[in-house]
Amino acid sequence: MGAFDAVCFDLDSTLCVSEQSDADIHAAVFDRVDPDPFFAPADVRAVDATELPTAHSDREFYEHLYRAICADVGGDPAHAPALAAATVDVVDETAVTFRQGAREALAHVRDRYEVGLVTNGGEAAQTAKLERLGVADAFDATVFCDPSAGVEPKPATEPFERALAALDAAPERTLYVGDSHGADVVGAHRAGLRSAWVPLVRHDSAPPADPDPAPTHRLDGMAELPSVL
Numbered sequence: 001m002g003a004f005d006a007v008c009f010d011l012d013s014t015l016c017v018s019e020q021s022d023a024d025i026h027a028a029v030f031d032r033v034d035p036d037p038f039f040a041p042a043d044v045r046a047v048d049a050t051e052l053p054t055a056h057s058d059r060e061f062y063e064h065l066y067r068a069i070c071a072d073v074g075g076d077p078a079h080a081p082a083l084a085a086a087t088v089d090v091v092d093e094t095a096v097t098f099r100q101g102a103r104e105a106l107a108h109v110r111d112r113y114e115v116g117l118v119t120n121g122g123e124a125a126q127t128a129k130l131e132r133l134g135v136a137d138a139f140d141a142t143v144f145c146d147p148s149a150g151v152e153p154k155p156a157t158e159p160f161e162r163a164l165a166a167l168d169a170a171p172e173r174t175l176y177v178g179d180s181h182g183a184d185v186v187g188a189h190r191a192g193l194r195s196a197w198v199p200l201v202r203h204d205s206a207p208p209a210d211p212d213p214a215p216t217h218r219l220d221g222m223a224e225l226p227s228v229l
Helices: 022-031 041-045 058-073 077-090 102-110 123-133 158-167 181-190 222-228
Strands: 006-009 016-018 096-098 114-120 141-145 174-178 194-197
Touching: 006 102, 006 158, 022 041, 022 077, 041 058, 058 077, 096 123, 102 114, 102 222, 114 158, 141 158, 158 174, 158 181, 174 181, 174 222, 181 194
Parallel strands: 006 114, 006 174, 114 141, 174 194
Antiparallel strands: 016 096
């Protein structure tokens, strides 16, 4: 018998990536607001989203995000509402494509295991991404972490527990695959699952070499997932 009975995935930056570049989004947002750019895309990625207040909409999330950036770089937080509104206008949530190796990794898992999806984000927006990818029916259990629907976001344990219950899977025999250490690895370990951390490496930032807690498996890309199953 193998090590796992079930495999669950994160969606954003794990199975899919945006077709809009961070640089293009950044430029388009500041084209719509008064201040000159006072932070860079790397400053956005440096924010630990798990430390932000709970948001009940995309606009509220972006406002929390920009207030955190202002605190980090010394910007005026009064700009946060306008930046958030502009970001909602600019970002096309459905403009996604598979992350390299993710389509094949998902197909490999579907042939062999019970498969779940645990994703931060509302059902409508996340389902639109799944439909764009052609995998809306690929999962035996799907959990959308949406505070407005009563489901706290990762790293809360509740969404993982919901997926385990739907899959009738034991946590110690379930692998969770995600790109975010703070949301995915921490949340999975709190709920008793094992983890496969697949950080998305960017040219202007690098994931920590020795994160705490250490993931069960650290992968350089989604194509490596079958090797740990």
